[in-house]
Amino acid sequence: WPSGPVNIALSTMHSAKGLEFDHVIIVGLNSGVMPHAKEPGDSERDAHLRLLAMSAGRARKTLTVTYKPSEASDLIACMAPDTYEVESI
Secondary structure, eight states, X not given: OOOTTOOOOOOOTGGGTTOOEEEEEEOOOBTTTSOOOSSTTOHHXXXXXXXXXXXXXXXXXXXXXXXXXXXXXXXXXXXXXXXXXXXXX
C-alpha cells in the first residue's frame, strides 16, 4: 500500500497503524484540529498524544510536522526539543 508506481499515500493517523513509510508528514497539528483539555491525565489528551506518537513512529527516515505557530497544539511541547529542528516559513 500503495501499489504500483505511486510514491505518495494520503492517510489519516488512525489508518496508518501497522504501516511504515520512508517519510511522514503530519499536516496542521493545530489546537483546533485535535481539541482536548490541556491537563496531563485527561483521557482525550492522552489518546491524542498516543495517536501522535504512533503516527510519528511510522516514519523510517524523516518526520515533518506542520502547524500554525499561533494555533499549535500543546502536544508539540511533548516532543523532546533535542530531537527536532524548527523551520519557519
